[in-house]
Amino acid sequence: MITLDRISKTFPGTDIPAVDRVSFQVNAGNICVFVGPSGCGKTTILRMINRLEEPSSGRITVNGQDIMSLDPAVLRRTIGYVIQQIGLLPHKTIEQNVSLVPELLNWPKSKIKARVTELLVLVGLDPGTVGRKYPHQLSGGQSQRVGVARAMAADPPIMLMDEPFGAVDPIVRIHLQDEFLRLQQHLKKTICFVTHDINEAVKMGDYLIILNMGRLIQMGTPLEVLTEPADDFVLNLLGDDRGVKILDLTRCETLMDRDRNFPYNPDSCLIQSVKPVKIALELMMKKNIDQVGVCKGERIVGVLTWNSIKEHISRVSRDRP
Amino acid sequence: MGFISFIQNNSGLVLEYTLNHISLVLTVLVLSLGLWIITGLIISRHDRLAGAVISLSNILFCIPSISLFGLFMAVPGLGLGRNTAVLVLVIYAMMPLVRSVYLGVKSVDYFVMEAGKGMGMTPSQILFRIQIPMAWPTVFAGIRVSVVLITGIATMATFIGEKTLGRLIHQGITRGNADMIIAGAVIVSLIALLLDYIMGRIEKKVISPGLRYRTND
Numbered sequence: 023m024i025t026l027d028r029i030s031k032t033f034p035g036t037d038i039p040a041v042d043r044v045s046f047q048v049n050a051g052n053i054c055v056f057v058g059p060s061g062c063g064k065t066t067i068l069r070m071i072n073r074l075e076e077p078s079s080g081r082i083t084v085n086g087q088d089i090m091s092l093d094p095a096v097l098r099r100t101i102g103y104v105i106q107q108i109g110l111l112p113h114k115t116i117e118q119n120v121s122l123v124p125e126l127l128n129w130p131k132s133k134i135k136a137r138v139t140e141l142l143v144l145v146g147l148d149p150g151t152v153g154r155k156y157p158h159q160l161s162g163g164q165s166q167r168v169g170v171a172r173a174m175a176a177d178p179p180i181m182l183m184d185e186p187f188g189a190v191d192p193i194v195r196i197h198l199q200d201e202f203l204r205l206q207q208h209l210k211k212t213i214c215f216v217t218h219d220i221n222e223a224v225k226m227g228d229y230l231i232i233l234n235m236g237r238l239i240q241m242g243t244p245l246e247v248l249t250e251p252a253d254d255f256v257l258n259l260l261g262d263d264r265g266v267k268i269l270d271l272t273r274c275e276t277l278m279d280r281d282r283n284f285p286y287n288p289d290s291c292l293i294q295s296v297k298p299v300k301i302a303l304e305l306m307m308k309k310n311i312d313q314v315g316v317c318k319g320e321r322i323v324g325v326l327t328w329n330s331i332k333e334h335i336s337r338v339s340r341d342r343p
Numbered sequence: 344m345g346f347i348s349f350i351q352n353n354s355g356l357v358l359e360y361t362l363n364h365i366s367l368v369l370t371v372l373v374l375s376l377g378l379w380i381i382t383g384l385i386i387s388r389h390d391r392l393a394g395a396v397i398s399l400s401n402i403l404f405c406i407p408s409i410s411l412f413g414l415f416m417a418v419p420g421l422g423l424g425r426n427t428a429v430l431v432l433v434i435y436a437m438m439p440l441v442r443s444v445y446l447g448v449k450s451v452d453y454f455v456m457e458a459g460k461g462m463g464m465t466p467s468q469i470l471f472r473i474q475i476p477m478a479w480p481t482v483f484a485g486i487r488v489s490v491v492l493i494t495g496i497a498t499m500a501t502f503i504g505e506k507t508l509g510r511l512i513h514q515g516i517t518r519g520n521a522d523m524i525i526a527g528a529v530i531v532s533l534i535a536l537l538l539d540y541i542m543g544r545i546e547k548k549v550i551s552p553g554l555r556y557r558t559n560d
């Protein structure tokens with residue numbers, strides 16, 4: 023668990039704080055995404071958590087311990103860090119790059135070797151061919167995978183990821199995001215994830231922290247932020263397709279009508295209750311119908327209508343006064 | 344090809360001067376590498392010192408070698424001979440070596456070092472595992488320049504009594520013996536080429552293949 027308590031940071035020689043009285047808490051096992059425009063202080067917040075920057079005021083604790091009481095190098099070895107610029111060591115092979123933290127922790131050679139192989143496989147790289155290469159021989163996507171593998175090497179419970187999929191094209195990015203989410207289901211790490219891409223934020227985050235000019239503007243689950251944006255800045259950040267994003271994050275069971283009688287037949291049992299409404303909508307459009315049966319397993323539990331979807335979106339995304 | 348017969352006829356003398364030349368160069372090289380690489384590393388961590396040290400090395404480098412030999416010869420305790428020769432040549436090697444170490448260390452990608460720091464490397468681990476290995480290509484360029492430089496300037500040490508190959512050149516000039524001059528010049532060049540070649544081989548071993556592509560393409 024990570025807590026920041028009224029953290030401010032003003033860089034020497036500047037008047038405006040880069041981070042201005044920011045407080046929040048990241049619970050164990052969650053992905054907390056920091057999102058906001060370039061220069062809003064995302065990287066600075068991340069770098070204060072592993073003491074690459076010192077706050078001007080405020081207190082940061084990791085698992086209840088004030089980080090100022092810890093040796094910075096020792097602290098950093100327990101926190102995985104994916105730097106925005108990737109920063110692989112060009113004179114070391116991929117294997118050696120991934121071994122970096124385990125070596126600093128003096129793991130035995132055989133354990134390091136096994137771990138490196140395991141990690142490269144985990145991030146989807148072939149240890150046999152890629153392991154012996156040097157960073158300049160890799161593609162952007164491969165480099166970012168190595169950056170993530172290096173951060174995970176010593177199995178740190180906490181990871182700081184600064185735009186970890188920023189340097190690749192959209193298709194590879196979506197692929198890396200999906201893979202990472204799949205990994206996280208088992209790994210259950212506590213993750214601070216920085217991005218300036220709201221779609222990535224909504225997709226990756228258990229919680230979002232929205233920042234602007236060093237200030238925390240809003241925090242909450244993606245659905246909370248999408249349905250109740252705090253102000254025009256957030257509304258703008260969310261984009262023109264806020265309603266569609268909401269449908270992607272809302273489960274069918276949330277909007278279905280439980281009372282209405284739906285004529286049961288196995289063919290009309292079209293969608294599972296935990297599926298996003300977006301999928302139900304797709305079904306309705308494809309089959310040119312305006313209601314679908316919602317099921318838990320084989321049992322029908324309600325009905326989702328075109329009207330109820332429309333009403334919901336209209337309600338949550340109507341223009342605010 | 345008169346200079347070849349000159350060498351054959353005076354093989355004892357030529358060999359003595361050649362070996363003496365090489366031993367002077369190697370002594371200077373060992374001392375310079377130790378001294379100036381450490382100096383370069385120190386100033387890479389103290390920016391204000393760096394300006395002063397590099398300016399000093401530039402000034403020293405600009406003094407004509409013959410006057411430097413002459414000046415140091417007059418210093419009590421140095422006088423004629425090897426000590427003075429070594430001292431002067433070490434001073435000449437300062438500029439290329441200190442400068443290349445400083446530039447090499449300073450030009451290491453900031454974000455690579457930040458990554459190292461963020462992984463939990465201590466400042467000395469960053470110096471030895473990142474900065475120095477990544478500085479090698481630049482440092483080696485400086486080493487190879489200074490090897491050639493020292494080999495050449497070592498000829499001038501003949502004026503303070505060192506029996507280097509400069510003696511052949513100097514006496515060739517005073518006696519108007521072209522073969523003698525050429526013999527001296529050719530052997531000096533061959534020594535420089537040989538040392539440069541050896542340095543090149545060492546360089547290939549020391550510099551990571553991950554960095555070598557930058558100089559090759």
Ligand SMILES: Nc1ncnc2c1ncn2[C@@H]1O[C@H](COP(=O)(O)OP(=O)(O)O)[C@@H](O)[C@H]1O
Binds near residue numbers: 058059066067
């Ligand atoms: N080392 C520094 N010195 C001075 N200003 C800095 C430094 N690092 C960041 N800043 C400033 O702090 C602000 C926040 O930067 P940063 O945290 O990198 O933003 P983000 O990661 O959200 O793009 C910016 O205005 C940036 O110019």
Ligand SMILES: [Mg+2]
Binds near residue numbers: 064065106184
């Ligand atoms: Mg940033």
